[in-house]
Each structure stands twice: as structure tokens, then as C-alpha cells.
Amino acid sequence: MDKFVIKKNQVKSKRSHIEECAGHSDVGVPEESLTVKKSRCDVAAPLLEQSYVWRRIRADNLSCDYTSLFNKTEANEILQQLEREIVYFSGDMSKVQVFGKWHNVPRKQVTFGDAGLTYTFSGITLSPKPWIPVLDLIRERVKSATGHLFNFVLINRYKDGNDHIGEHRDDEKELIPQSPIASVSFGASRDFVFRHRDSRCASSVRRIEPVKVELAHGSLLMMNFPTNVYWYHSLPVRRKVIAPRVNLTFRKIVPQSLK
DNA sequence: GGCTTGTCAGATTC
DNA sequence: AGAATCTGACAAGC
Numbered sequence: 001m002d003k004f005v006i007k008k009n010q011v012k013s014k015r016s017h018i019e020e021c022a023g024h025s026d027v028g029v030p031e032e033s034l035t036v037k038k039s040r041c042d043v044a045a046p047l048l049e050q051s052y053v054w055r056r057i058r059a060d061n062l063s064c065d066y067t068s069l070f071n072k073t074e075a076n077e078i079l080q081q082l083e084r085e086i087v088y089f090s091g092d093m094s095k096v097q098v099f100g101k102w103h104n105v106p107r108k109q110v111t112f113g114d115a116g117l118t119y120t121f122s123g124i125t126l127s128p129k130p131w132i133p134v135l136d137l138i139r140e141r142v143k144s145a146t147g148h149l150f151n152f153v154l155i156n157r158y159k160d161g162n163d164h165i166g167e168h169r170d171d172e173k174e175l176i177p178q179s180p181i182a183s184v185s186f187g188a189s190r191d192f193v194f195r196h197r198d199s200r201c202a203s204s205v206r207r208i209e210p211v212k213v214e215l216a217h218g219s220l221l222m223m224n225f226p227t228n229v230y231w232y233h234s235l236p237v238r239r240k241v242i243a244p245r246v247n248l249t250f251r252k253i254v255p256q257s258l259k
Numbered sequence: 260g261g262c263t264t265g266t267c268a269g270a271t272t273c
Numbered sequence: 274a275g276a277a278t279c280t281g282a283c284a285a286g287c
Contacts, residue, residue, distance in 0.1 A: 101266085101285080103265045236279085
């Protein structure tokens with residue numbers, strides 16, 4: 001499948017092109033082979049316009065789109081700002097119970113979002129922190145690249161390659177049905193792995209290859225419906241990674257007034 | 260009734 | 274041959 005370019009002022013029409021192509025027969029093709037070539041806006045693209053080269057990642061009921069959202073200079077600046085300004089949860093808020101045992105989560109987490117929103121985290125209902133300029137800037141860039149406006153972000157900080165997250169799906173009831181999730185990364189590149197729910201244990205009949213994506217500094221990964229219905233994802237340990245990674249997953253939470 | 264954002268041990272890969 | 278990675282087990286509680 002081709003990479004293709006979207007100009008900022010053409011977001012709507014080109015996005016519909018993405019959707020239109022989403023059902024094509026590239027199902028099950030290894031992700032690497034989907035990347036063929038970059039296309040460029042041919043003539044007279046206005047100089048100041050930002051354009052994005054998207055990589056389509058497709059498998060059986062998996063639909064993701066990947067692009068570089070910030071250049072290296074921008075990404076460096078934003079990472080520094082995030083590292084200065086973001087204060088993560090601590091204490092009980094950084095623990096989780098699995099199979100009856102309590103653990104400290106092997107990463108740091110915090111949430112930001114629109115005033116009045118609430119969400120449930122480890123069984124407790126919480127309000128996200130109010131937006132701050134650096135997060136609003138990232139949110140606006142995501143909107144200009146995708147057309148989607150998000151009202152909530154979960155920030156995960158992985159201090160090095162030993163910090164990780166286990167397999168899970170982002171299938172909270174509080175998400176607007178069928179809304180995409182936008183994952184923006186800064187800092188160390190990390191592997192991100194999808195596994196189909198039907199190929200997770202030896203007993204399962206279906207053999208579906210995992211899909212791996214490397215999430216680079218300044219990148220955006222759009223996870224579109226129905227990816228999260230069928231595919232689990234994880235950020236596995238990578239012992240050789242010594243630098244931190246800060247990841248922001250933007251979501252659309254159902255507003256309190258509609259609950 | 261079904262699922263689990265955790266770790267760990269043993270198998271497997273590099 | 275050792276280190277890194279992968280995979281399944283776990284058996285409590287919401």
C-alpha cells in the first residue's frame with residue numbers, strides 16, 4: 001500500500017480517502033510490506049502548509065495510520081517541556097490490582113481533559129487535570145492532521161526500556177463508541193505490538209501474526225475502529241533502551257451530561 | 260460469568 | 274553460551 005500525503009487544508013477529503021481504502025484486501029499482509037513509497041504533493045504546494053505522509057497499517061480488523069507529527073526540533077522542545085511540567089500520579093494512584101495482587105505500575109501515569117469530564121481508573125471515579133498549553137498544542141496538531149478533536153488524554157511515562165505495559169485493549173465503556181484513539185510519542189523509540197484476541201493462547205484455532213510498529217520521537221499513531229475490539233496491544237520490555245519515552249493517548253470520553 | 264493495563268518461569272530466539 | 278525476548282500460567286476479585 002502507498003504512503004500518501006495530506007495537506008492541512010485538505011484534511012476532510014483526504015481522510016475520507018483513508019476510510020474508503022480501509023476495507024481493501026491488504027488484510028493479513030505483514031506491516032513492513034505495506035510500505036511501498038512516499039508520494040509528494042506534486043506542484044505548487046504552498047510553502048507554509050504542513051503536510052503529512054501517512055503509513056497505513058492494516059490486518060484482519062486492524063486499522064491504524066502512522067505519521068511523523070512533529071519534526072525533530074519541535075519534538076525535542078515539546079519533550080523538554082513535558083518533562084518540566086508534567087507531574088505524574090503517585091501513591092495509591094500508581095498501583096493496580098491484577099489476580100488479587102497489588103502492584104506498582106511499571107511506568108508513570110496522569111490524565112488531563114476537559115472540565116467536567118469524569119472517568120474511572122482502578123475502580124475510582126476521577127476528574128482529569130485541566131489542559132495546559134503544551135498539551136493543547138499537541139491536541140491542536142492532532143486535530144489539524146486528522147480532523148479529530150479529543151477531550152481527554154492519558155499520559156504514560158516509561159523511564160527506560162524496563163518500564164512497559166502489558167497486553168490490554170482500550171475498551172472502556174466511557175469512550176464514545178467507535179471513536180479513534182490518537183497515540184503521540186516523544187523520546188526513546190519503542191516497539192509497540194498488537195496481538196489478535198483469537199491468537200493469544202495455544203488452544204486457539206486461528207494463527208494470526210502479531211503486528212509490530214516502532215513508535216518514534218514526534219510520531220502519531222491513529223488506532224481506528226474496530227482495532228480495539230479485536231486486537232490487544234502492549235509496549236514490551238526492551239532492555240537496551242536507556243532513555244525515557246513519554247506517550248500521550250488522546251481519547252473521546254462521553255461527556256458527563258450524556259451519561 | 261468472563262475478564263484481568265500485574266509478574267514470573269521456562270521455552271525460544273538471536 | 275548467555276542475554277534478550279516470547280509465551281502461558283496464575284486461581285482473586287470486580
